[in-house]
Amino acid sequence: MTPLQDATPKPPKYPADLEASMTLPKQRASPASSLASLPYRRSNPSLQKLFESTASLSGSRASSGSATPTASVVPTSVFSPGSRLNGTGTPNRLPPGVSDEYRNLIQRAFVPHVAVLADTETQELIRGKGLEGGLLQLLRPFGELVPGKVTIRDSVGASRSWGDFGVRFVGSNDGLGLPPSQAGRNPGLRVSTDGQRAGGRISSSSIRPRRVGGDVPLIEELVERHLQYSEFNAHDSMPGYFDQNDAPVQTESNSSPFYSLFLKRLLSGLPLVPHETFAHPVASVIAVSSKNPNPIEELRKLYSRQNDGDLQLPQWVENQYLRYYVLVHDEETGDIAKSNQTFDAMKRHFGLHCHLLRLKGQQCIPSDDDSVRLPTCEWISASEELAEIQKRETADDITDPTPYLPDSDITAIRTFVRELVAQSVVPHMERHVSQWNEQVLARRRGISGRFMSISKRWTPFGGNRNSSVSSSSSNYDSHAGFYQASSPESLMRKLADYSFMLRDFKLALSTYDILRTDFNNDKAWRHYAGAAEMAALSALLTTAPLSSKTRTENVDTWIEAASYNYMNRQQNTTPYYALRSLALSIELLRLRGSSAADAAARWGSRILDSNLVGPVAAALFTERVSACYAVRTGVGSLRLGSRRRKAALWSILAAESWFRLDKALQAEKCLDAALRLYNAHFDPADVVESLPFPQMQAFIDELRNEILGLRLANRGFEGSGEDGAEGVEQSLVVEEAETLDASPRAHRKSLIGAVAPPMDVGPLSPMLERSEERRDDQFE
Amino acid sequence: MSYAFTIFSPIDTPLFTHEFGTSRSGGDGIARFTTSERALNPFILHSSLDIVEEVQWGLSTSAGSAPMYLKHIDKYQNCYISCWITGANVRFVLLTRPRDEALGLNAGAQRGSLAGGRAGLGAGGQVYNPTSPATEEAVKNFFVDVYEVWLKTIMNPFFHVGSGDVVKSPVFRTRVAAAAKKYL
Numbered sequence: 001m002t003p004l005q006d007a008t009p010k011p012p013k014y015p016a017d018l019e020a021s022m023t024l025p026k027q028r029a030s031p032a033s034s035l036a037s038l039p040y041r042r043s044n045p046s047l048q049k050l051f052e053s054t055a056s057l058s059g060s061r062a063s064s065g066s067a068t069p070t071a072s073v074v075p076t077s078v079f080s081p082g083s084r085l086n087g088t089g090t091p092n093r094l095p096p097g098v099s100d101e102y103r104n105l106i107q108r109a110f111v112p113h114v115a116v117l118a119d120t121e122t123q124e125l126i127r128g129k130g131l132e133g134g135l136l137q138l139l140r141p142f143g144e145l146v147p148g149k150v151t152i153r154d155s156v157g158a159s160r161s162w163g164d165f166g167v168r169f170v171g172s173n174d175g176l177g178l179p180p181s182q183a184g185r186n187p188g189l190r191v192s193t194d195g196q197r198a199g200g201r202i203s204s205s206s207i208r209p210r211r212v213g214g215d216v217p218l219i220e221e222l223v224e225r226h227l228q229y230s231e232f233n234a235h236d237s238m239p240g241y242f243d244q245n246d247a248p249v250q251t252e253s254n255s256s257p258f259y260s261l262f263l264k265r266l267l268s269g270l271p272l273v274p275h276e277t278f279a280h281p282v283a284s285v286i287a288v289s290s291k292n293p294n295p296i297e298e299l300r301k302l303y304s305r306q307n308d309g310d311l312q313l314p315q316w317v318e319n320q321y322l323r324y325y326v327l328v329h330d331e332e333t334g335d336i337a338k339s340n341q342t343f344d345a346m347k348r349h350f351g352l353h354c355h356l357l358r359l360k361g362q363q364c365i366p367s368d369d370d371s372v373r374l375p376t377c378e379w380i381s382a383s384e385e386l387a388e389i390q391k392r393e394t395a396d397d398i399t400d401p402t403p404y405l406p407d408s409d410i411t412a413i414r415t416f417v418r419e420l421v422a423q424s425v426v427p428h429m430e431r432h433v434s435q436w437n438e439q440v441l442a443r444r445r446g447i448s449g450r451f452m453s454i455s456k457r458w459t460p461f462g463g464n465r466n467s468s469v470s471s472s473s474s475n476y477d478s479h480a481g482f483y484q485a486s487s488p489e490s491l492m493r494k495l496a497d498y499s500f501m502l503r504d505f506k507l508a509l510s511t512y513d514i515l516r517t518d519f520n521n522d523k524a525w526r527h528y529a530g531a532a533e534m535a536a537l538s539a540l541l542t543t544a545p546l547s548s549k550t551r552t553e554n555v556d557t558w559i560e561a562a563s564y565n566y567m568n569r570q571q572n573t574t575p576y577y578a579l580r581s582l583a584l585s586i587e588l589l590r591l592r593g594s595s596a597a598d599a600a601a602r603w604g605s606r607i608l609d610s611n612l613v614g615p616v617a618a619a620l621f622t623e624r625v626s627a628c629y630a631v632r633t634g635v636g637s638l639r640l641g642s643r644r645r646k647a648a649l650w651s652i653l654a655a656e657s658w659f660r661l662d663k664a665l666q667a668e669k670c671l672d673a674a675l676r677l678y679n680a681h682f683d684p685a686d687v688v689e690s691l692p693f694p695q696m697q698a699f700i701d702e703l704r705n706e707i708l709g710l711r712l713a714n715r716g717f718e719g720s721g722e723d724g725a726e727g728v729e730q731s732l733v734v735e736e737a738e739t740l741d742a743s744p745r746a747h748r749k750s751l752i753g754a755v756a757p758p759m760d761v762g763p764l765s766p767m768l769e770r771s772e773e774r775r776d777d778q779f780e
Numbered sequence: 781m782s783y784a785f786t787i788f789s790p791i792d793t794p795l796f797t798h799e800f801g802t803s804r805s806g807g808d809g810i811a812r813f814t815t816s817e818r819a820l821n822p823f824i825l826h827s828s829l830d831i832v833e834e835v836q837w838g839l840s841t842s843a844g845s846a847p848m849y850l851k852h853i854d855k856y857q858n859c860y861i862s863c864w865i866t867g868a869n870v871r872f873v874l875l876t877r878p879r880d881e882a883l884g885l886n887a888g889a890q891r892g893s894l895a896g897g898r899a900g901l902g903a904g905g906q907v908y909n910p911t912s913p914a915t916e917e918a919v920k921n922f923f924v925d926v927y928e929v930w931l932k933t934i935m936n937p938f939f940h941v942g943s944g945d946v947v948k949s950p951v952f953r954t955r956v957a958a959a960a961k962k963y964l
Binding site: 641642645646693699 | 788792793794819821822824826827828829830831833837857
């Protein structure tokens with residue numbers, strides 16, 4: 001896959017420039033060449049919208065709505081001296097360590113999956129509305145956040161309402177097939193994916209979008225795309241990114257939008273695998289059109305395709321999930337009386353889980369009266385988003401291709417989704433949780449269950465109460481690597497996953513813990529790793545305080561076991577899952593503060609040490625480690641136990657790795673954060689304090705100069721004298737000059753070289769040259 | 781095996797830095813840091829002060845008496861940090877970078893130095909172990925010698941250690957080098 005090379009060539013690198021960085025503004029390459037390397041970036045508003053949407057998506061971190069005002073603020077006011085001087089941030093921002101953005105993100109990532117299956121008439125109706133993907137594409141964005149609160153009853157009968165509950169609509173056998181690194185592991189498990197898919201795929205030349213995620217290199221490529229975009233468009237068109245750059249250190253180290261994006265894509269499109277059941281469908285929407293001559297018969301046909309036909313899932317997926325029947329009525333051509341009649345017949349046949357969805361047939365255009373843009377999907381897999389970016393980059397038209405829908409359709413779909421989730425899916429899951437809790441878990445947990453699990457190991461006592469247990473020493477099919485869907489282990493895992501998705505973390509934790517020992521006895525290593533991972537996550541997600549003793553004794557061992565078993569067991573390692581368990585543990589541990597943050601940082605360096613990720617993600621995680629250390633602020637006036645210096649070290653490391661990746665903005669951000677951390681002890685009025693080591697100061701100065709050079713090279717000569725951009729650059733350079741002047745030391749001359757224009761004399765000197773040059777460019 | 785030794789004042793400024801290699805088992809006493817490692821060393825040493833402070837003010841492991849020698853306290857990648865703390869809160873920090881072979885990175889079977897050498901190599905195969913008794917003892921002897929020289933230096937009435945005077949005395953440097961040669 002070589003999308004980067006053809007569509008968006010990287011800016012040319014000039015090694016010579018990096019060495020003689022101080023003179024960079026002069027010897028930069030000719031403007032024309034650097035312009036030629038940026039084909040569509042500034043000229044394609046639809047593409048910009050795509051990047052912007054992801055940027056603002058991750059900008060939702062403040063959770064209290066502060067994202068909206070900052071996004072809508074006009075750039076000039078952001079850069080005004082006032083907002084620069086009050087470096088303490090907007091009042092809406094949460095203090096470090098309290099923002100639970102990632103906790104919410106994790107909760108919203110593990111949600112029930114609902115398969116979507118529709119007949120041809122429905123698909124045609126929806127394609128007529130301009131949605132190539134059919135019903136699935138129509139429903140997908142609406143499932144991500146169910147409107148209104150969803151009330152869930154947990155295992156002890158206490159109800160709790162959640163405002164951010166959602167479901168994922170997936171194709172009937174999406175998610176099958178593992179990421180490429182694991183493909184071919186179990187060829188027998190793959191079902192043939194031909195035949196009519198529930199949803200069409202967006203056609204693209206080089207990237208074939210797959211709705212299943214879990215492909216780390218692709219995720220990194222996507223983040224790289226976003227980074228590159230921000231790098232080039234930082235100042236003229238992307239207020240969102242620039243806010244980040246401008247934000248005070250606390251929020252900055254808390255979350256980089258790119259890290260949020262990475263995490264989100266890591267958790268999007270969970271693959272359908274035997275060792276966890278999150279991606280197994282909890283329910284399935286089966287839709288027929290009212291135009292269909294025989295809707296009931298068609299529903300039966302679709303059902304049987306799913307039950308034992310070409311869409312049947314492998315045997316480790318339980319097939320008896322909830323079926324939800326939908327009659328799609330066309331408001332314009334259909335006859336509502338007839339549809340009502342059909343709907344009544346459906347209700348008689350299939351019971352309560354039915355819905356009549358009334359949609360308008362014709363295509364809607366943006367200029368229509370009550371047209372609403374189809375919301376963007378937040379949880380799409382990396383390959384889908386890459387394909388979309390690529391499609392828009394190569395497309396000629398500058399219009400936004402997102403389809404528009406009439407307002408009434410949107411309302412109808414929202415009502416439908418709400419009804420589906422609140423009245424069918426959640427009660428269905430609750431019922432199963434309590435049923436399995438009584439029938440499977442209680443039996444396993446009781447005296448006889450303990451005895452049974454012992455007798456499984458010491459076969460002479462083989463219990464005859466459960467045939468599947470006594471028939472062999474274990475239910476685990478070690479050859480194919482899975483448990484049958486009906487085995488008690490599978491059911492318990494499903495119980496645990498259901499309660500995890502319903503956010504009953506206590507029940508989930510105890511179930512995972514039992515499963516862990518069972519899987520360990522069966523030597524089902526991947527299942528064992530999965531149970532350990534989820535046990536750790538559910539222990540960390542519970543709101544109850546966690547003593548540091550339980551944390552070090554249980555949680556850390558679980559994380560260790562999960563990552564070890566994912567990475568090192570058998571021939572087939574699953575780095576994706578290892579990365580997922582480590583990354584999520586980092587975030588959750590970090591929220592617990594103090595000593596847990598130390599552990600988080602340790603797991604972060606584990607990710608880096610074990611080469612789980614490529615360069616981009618490595619830089620992101622380096623930044624994260626710094627953020628983990630920065631959470632520990634210490635106690636008392638002496639701030640004992642703080643990890644300020646550690647955080648600064650990792651910030652420097654992150655800056656260096658960003659610099660090596662040619663990401664000047666990110667590097668600069670990290671460097672600024674590091675300097676702020678280093679100066680935290682000193683008198684705030686005396687910002688010109690130098691670093692303790694002359695070598696450190698020299699290193700940082702050199703790095704900063706190189707970054708400055710890189711940034712100028714990257715941005716070339718964009719900005720045709722707009723006042724806003726000019727002001728930004730001026731103020732940025734002034735800021736730098738402060739820190740550069742801040743070093744009253746003798747080493748600089750020898751280290752940076754004689755070619756350097758004396759920074760003390762003219763902090764604006766590179767800028768002056770630049771602006772002159774820019775004027776020249778204009779005259780040419 | 782390469783070492784970087786730094787004395788930190790109570791306000792975290794370096795008063796003295798010295799870089800050397802092992803002189804044991806045929807070592808020539810020259811530090812073998814790569815350029816990037818050398819650039820990072822000050823950062824690593826400085827960042828380990830976080831841990832020093834924590835150990836210093838945290839719960840004492842030896843009942844009653846607070847030890848001056850804090851032993852191995854921190855690690856960054858392949859760099860191990862040991863610390864000695866004086867009564868005036870001056871920190872001696874020693875960064876140890878074992879050879880790649882001693883870390884099990886390369887399959888080399890050379891004998892290491894005494895610190896992390898014989899006993900360190902003896903236990904778990906060839907892997908450097910910062911907490912092995914021999915390593916700790918060697919580092920401790922080094923610190924004790926340096927501490928003695930340090931005391932003599934700060935007894936100089938013209939040396940204002942409180943105001944962050946950098947140690948410039950060549951005698952001090954040779955004494956430190958001698959201690960390094962003797963024990964590390």
